[in-house]
Amino acid sequence: MKLKSVIFSLFIFLLVAPLSIHASQESAIDKLELISDEALQMVKSSRYEDAKKLLDYFSEQFLTYTMDDRPFSMDELRIVTVAHNDAVEATTDANMSHNERVNRVTKFRLVMDAITSSHQPMWTEMEGPILTVFGGLKEAAVNGDNEDFHSKLNSFLSMYDVIYPSLKLDIAADRIQKLDARINFIDHYRPRVLTEASSQKELEILESDLKNIFDEMTEDDADPSLWWVIISTGSIIIVTLSYVGWRKYKGDKEIEKAKQRSSKLKN
Template identity: 50%
Template sequence: MKLLSGIVLSLTLFLNAGIADSKPDPVVDELDQLADEALQLTKFSRFEEAKSLLERYAVLFSEHGMKEQTFTMDELRVLSAAHHEALRAVTSVDGEKEERIRLVTAFRLANDAVQSNHQPMWLEMESPVMDGFRQVKNAALDGDRESYDRHLNAFLSTYRVIQPSLKIDLPAEKLQKIDSKIAFLDKYRSNFTEQDWASQLEDFEADLKSLFTGVDEDEADPSLWWVISMTGSVIILTLSYVSWRKYKGEKKEMKRKDRNN
């Protein structure tokens, strides 16, 4: 039993160490909090205060995010671009409030996407994105060009809110496929008929839906699952070995008693 206890203790310490390593980075947490507060201030039209928080974000991001390699190169690129747009939104003298909120929201969601492996916030945009596209599809199938243009513009604005987050969380090939189809819809918006667009719009709706499936699964570190699997396997093998030793010992003791009798 000492052998079993030693193995279990060693593996437990190793497993706890792996879990500790997976804890969120405090720098990333602080950056995410700054982005969240900037969004809340933007919603209340407190643009100067939001600007101050975004500038504080830029300093912290430069000091830790870049120098200490807290983020991957792709994350650095996406967050830098989203931050630039958010800062431009709150400092613009003639920007509409809704557009300001959209740009700062896109920045906020991108920050969350960096640190959230389970249920990133951008998944909550599924209904606005899908409902917006269905309006585009219905207008196209009805042959209503004016309504199609209006709904397509609204859909594109909604999609751009989650686009930075998609660049962080999705494979490049999958996102490129979606973006190319969106660009096609936008470029050839005036050249459609009900017959030409029906199948294409149905396919694209399925592609959009696929953005929101599978991402919310818990993406734990594969090495952690390996440790858990190995722990269970070793414990089972050890218990089997201990049971076998006990069985052999009892059998040997019975033989010794039989000889004595």
């Protein structure tokens, strides 16, 4: 019984200890992400001064976190810093429209989620709106509808700008460069895209690239840490059952030998 208790205790420790360590490591960065979300809610409610205070508090906490743990690469630090500065400006610039303020702080919120998420970051939720607008953009180009084309392209560029910093955190640099090249071509050569079939192919390629990126980021619904727990737990159970089975087999053998010795003594 004591041996079984030891095995059970070891099983619980191996299962819970890594999760506890993981939770303590995440607590600080999770707090930063929560502050970014609260700042966004404040801006959505037009409480710009309160949002500014939260963003200032974020800056203090972020500095402490990075100095203590140094968990980010230089690129990640730069992206977070730029997004944070843009968000702060959105809370203080009285000439900025409410929608632009919301977009800037949303951009910052998505960056913090991309930093902390190991799968399906929040920016992937923009797939539907972005691809819908892009579909309208393609249709306007094919129909030669100049006004609708410019309107849809501007809408697409605005939404893409919101998720762009997060893309740079999650997508390989060479793929981002290809996206940039195609988007810049479409934006810079708008008249050609409206009138030339060869230039409109860039729209098809860009749409395909965007779909592939969204699909790759959403295809795995399971948190990798969950798979680790499943595999680890399964291995422990198998080892435990095997050991218990071996002990039972050995015990049965001992009982059988005892019976044989007893039988011989009687004879």
